[in-house]
Amino acid sequence: MTTTATSAFQPSAHPSADGTSVSGRFEALEQLVELGAGRLDQELLDETATLLGRAGQRLRLSGEHTVVTLAGGTGSGKSSLFNAICGLELSPVGVRRPMTSQAHACVWGLDGAGPLLDWLDVDKRFRYARASALDGSGGRETGTGTDGSLQGLVLLDLPDHDSIRAAHRAEVDRFVTIADLLVWVVDPQKYADASLHRNYIVPYARHAGVTLVVLNQVDRLQPEEVEDCVSDLRRLLEAEGLHKPRIVTTSTVAEGGVTGIREVLVDAVTARRARTERLATDLGALVDRFAAFDGGHEPPAAVDDRRATALVDALTDAAGAPAVAEVMESAYELRAVDYVGWPIARTAARLRSDPLRKMRLTELRDELRGAFTGPVGAQQGDVDNALQGVTDEVVNGLPEPWARSVRAASRSHAASLPEALGISLKEALPAFNQVPRWWWLVKTWQYFLVLVTMIGLIWIGLLVFHGVFGADDATDGLVGDSGLIPYVAVLVACTFGMGALTSSACRNVVALSSAKHGERMEDHMRTRIRAVARERVLNPVSAELDVYARYRALLNGRAPRGDSRAL
Template identity: 40%
Template sequence: MTSQDATLGARTEDLGRALQIAGSRLDDTVFGTVASSVAGVRERLALGVDHTVVALAGGTGSGKSSTFNKISRLTFADVGVKRPTTAKVTACSWSDDASALLDWLGVERERRITRAGELDAADEASLAGLVLLDLPDHDSVAPGHREVVDKVLPLVDLLVWVVDPQKYADDALHTGYLRDTPGMQASTVVVLNQIDTVPVGQRENLVNDVKRLLRDDGLEDVPVVAASTKTDVGIAELRGLLEQTVARRSVAAGRAAGELDAAAALLLSQTPAEVPWHIDTVLEREIDALARAAGLESVAAQVGAAVRNGYGSPEFRPPDADAIALSRSRWLTGAGEALKPGWQRSLASGVASAQELAGAVTSALQGISLDTRGPTTQRLTRRLALGAVVVAVVLGLLTVLAALDLLPVGDTAATVLGVLAIAAAVTALVAFLTGMQVRRALAARRTQGVIASGRAALERVLRQTMGVPTQKLLDEHRAVRELAQSARDDGPSEPLRLAGSSTTGAAMPPASPGTVRLSDLGTVRA
């Protein structure tokens, strides 16, 4: 496996994993496009990137077959009155081992020719490894022609669109093909054929108009070769571009890289940015909302009152359904604000429904202890207080009787009885106040305990029913984005260039046999 194979393979697998993670959260069109790109590149990599596949595509009468013959320097492809339209794929390969690739491309064996061997070794060495295809006319009314074109185009490494001066602005070409190939500048060439039929003074304007249409299609810096198969104008330039393609050897990888880059960009459009959401920032707010919906503080207050008063039976009632639904909606809005619709729908289906959330809240709160028992010292304190009251009453009566001389005791004893009665009364009061304070303190602790336990239970509910699935989805969203970014092309292929001096369409000398050097080529000026 070459380094290009390994790099492209890793990028393809990253994109495949991202697609698998994202799944139905993507728009159907995006999913289909990315899946098709992944499958196509995988299939292409299975054959390696040793061959450079160039396809001549165009409409009826554009001169593809004549161009094919001029490039191959053969008359293998039928032209003119013999066959007004191209019905099947024809191939010329500058390699002896392209059979498997041609089988994969669906080229019939009787429509193949090979330019490799001793007779061609000197003249054709600069195109070694090239596989040239003459595709059916994309605009033919014959059934199946466009299907063949659509099947083969995604598999080739360089597209040479052959157009003529009459139909170069054909909407079927631009909207049906060229505008569907963003990022393919490095692997697209346009041949403006039959330039000999255009007055010399109008040729430059015509070429400029073709380039304008290409820019409108999103294809910048695509070479436009003004050519004529009758006068051989532009044929040398075209062969020179093919030599560039073959020489750089990375065009197959470049096309695959461009396709992966476009697919990754499309996938990134479904995961446009990092989602600024953290569960801890929303938990507190939504715990408060659920606590209000369930009446947590009210029940806690009832527990405290029951502890203080010694009676009462507080209980949790079903939470307010509207408040639960509002809390869930607020959660989804906050977590899904930066997500695309497909991800938002997945988030909504992944978290608990309002009914499920209400049920989880009810179940969790039912496990909260609502202890209304008084303090453990309550009985002792009460008995002490009642005993002190009885003692105080008895001593008080005795003191009154002594004061009325109804009880024969001395003054000192009467005084002692009075002091003891007061002490008993104070003891009763202190015992009563102490018991009441203990009950209040216990009631406060129980109140806070119910609130704390309730909030902890609500937090667990929120984390499990809302937080965990939300975080899982956002982690997957981040993973898809990171994988798509890693699948982007960090070094796209340079566009093909027409080198040398410019020409506005004057007749050019025929291509000489042998190797055509780039330094000898002219340029069709934009």
């Protein structure tokens, strides 16, 4: 019985086929997991972490050995095929099913195989060693000039994938995920078995490069029937996504019936590519799943200026900065009265005003500062309203997980924003709580006028005293001459009027400057609020957008920020 092989494994002629590129993609995929943590589907992240752990272990183990699994259903003859390839009766064969309850391993070349078999968790009772010189294969020339040795092969005979025992199926599932080369053994009666195709062929369709399908027991068919079975099997495999499937026909009872599969295995162990191809395929499958979260276009680096300005405006209103500026403007005018107002009029007004006014005025700054030490500075509801829509434009086109993470970043400090805004207003107050120098000059001038007025009144009193009580007629001069009373009265009236006029003029100036003072105060508070908005809202959004940009760079093969690792 002759065998048919549609293709064989050949040694790599390209350096990119070795473990270097796999290691680079491995590291880049690790970065994708880090960037996606807390953002992407946790199941995907967990699966990737599991694969990376498994792939990392495999890369550290022997690269000189190729792990090949013989898997199949009940009665497919995989154990007989295992024994035929090994040349010894190593795996039990019989009518009772299932015969193989645990994986059996045959190793060609023991150096470095021990740790690999331990990692594969093959029971030491079912480990067998073969020497190349005793493998009975003879020798054949290959395209690479090497002999037909199976040196480096780790061949595994697995339990039935359709076994009634769950432990057997779990054993098959485990080895299918870690083997370098998958060999599915089918027979002419059950090659279309639904469980095989549904549970293994379809899920691992993209692993066509490291998958071999063996149509066993072809000795039961006529030569023309063999070709029909192979064609029908190929049609099924291609329909299920297995690109250019490798199909080999075998018979364990016919002379030379396993030559075809031995040739494929020799090519595989000679090329030593199956390990890296399997890992590259596994990594590629996960990369494709990560690529589903790539929006397809470069995201903005930050919130645009219009939205940022609108946010600052909203937070300014939420913090009550305009109201504070208005209060400070009024306080500015009130305090100015103590310096530029006419002291005599101010004293008269104070006698009938609220006696607490002075205290409230002098402690106004402390009261305002105390009002901004906590959430009183801004209500949480107002802050939440201010944050609405700040990321609406930057998340357009982003996949939902990333759009959600950007929105979350904008609100990551929402709870602490009221207190931060209050503190920013509190720190803004002292800078404009200074008394202008000209106020002091006016105050000095006003008290000088008061002094002149008081002197004039005393002078008039002395003149009246001398005139009324008939003091010594000889007394004359500035005190004794009552004729000076009208002149002194005019002087007093002038100083009094000058003081009132000065107060009125200065109050007009204060009224104009208080408006500018309020504007400066509001600008100063706005500057501090802008810093809070950038620190607590805009910077977290920019950082999240940067994470997404790095994520896309890795997926598209561009190393982010000088990193040489990319997919």
